[in-house]
Amino acid sequence: MQLELEGKQFGPREVLGRISLSVAKGERLAILGPSGIGKSTLLRILAGLDPKFRGRLDAGDRLALVFQEPVLLPWRDALANITLPTGCDRLTALDWLGQVGLAGHENKFPRQLSLGQQRRLALARAFAAGPDILLADEPFASLDPETRERMLALTDALLTRTGAGLVLVTHDPDEAAALKARTLRLQGNPAVLQND
């Protein structure tokens, strides 16, 4: 995927400046920066969720997204939370549940799962979609340290196994290091990307 951003405004406010970014399958990138700098805004543009920007996005790749909030279907069980959005079959969904350590939880509803389990379900759903590139917005925030470590190791393993690329938005350089991601930093007003 390739983005040539000339600028992004909210009303009169120029939030992002000129940003050139390309990510290929297998490549891992982390975008760091303080709260409010424009990390989520940039990720939403990359995901094609926000078409209101000046510039050009070449989005030929297959993308999957994970957010800080797992955004699951509340009235569907864990299995259907994978099969319905991705179109994959039951066996594939069960396999992915196993890979994220949720074997035996397939008939539970999201509210019956802990936050860490819900995040792993969202991760399984993302990988079940077979993405070239995973776009992740703070998916490890507000987990207890042990769960966070396990989730980071799991994400690293699944990225390696599938060969998917990664764009991770985070304020935490440790997460970038744990995922062996090249780091770029958003800074300035309007914000632009600098090598870290």
Ligand SMILES: Nc1ncnc2c1ncn2[C@@H]1O[C@H](COP(=O)(O)OP(=O)(O)OP(=O)(O)O)[C@@H](O)[C@H]1O
């Ligand atoms: N829909 C919107 N309308 C107006 N302003 C917005 C909108 N979305 C974001 N902003 C503003 O754009 C700026 C960048 O927001 P963004 O959420 O991208 O920052 P962030 O770096 O992801 O922050 P955080 O780390 O706290 O999530 C902020 O000043 C925010 O208030």
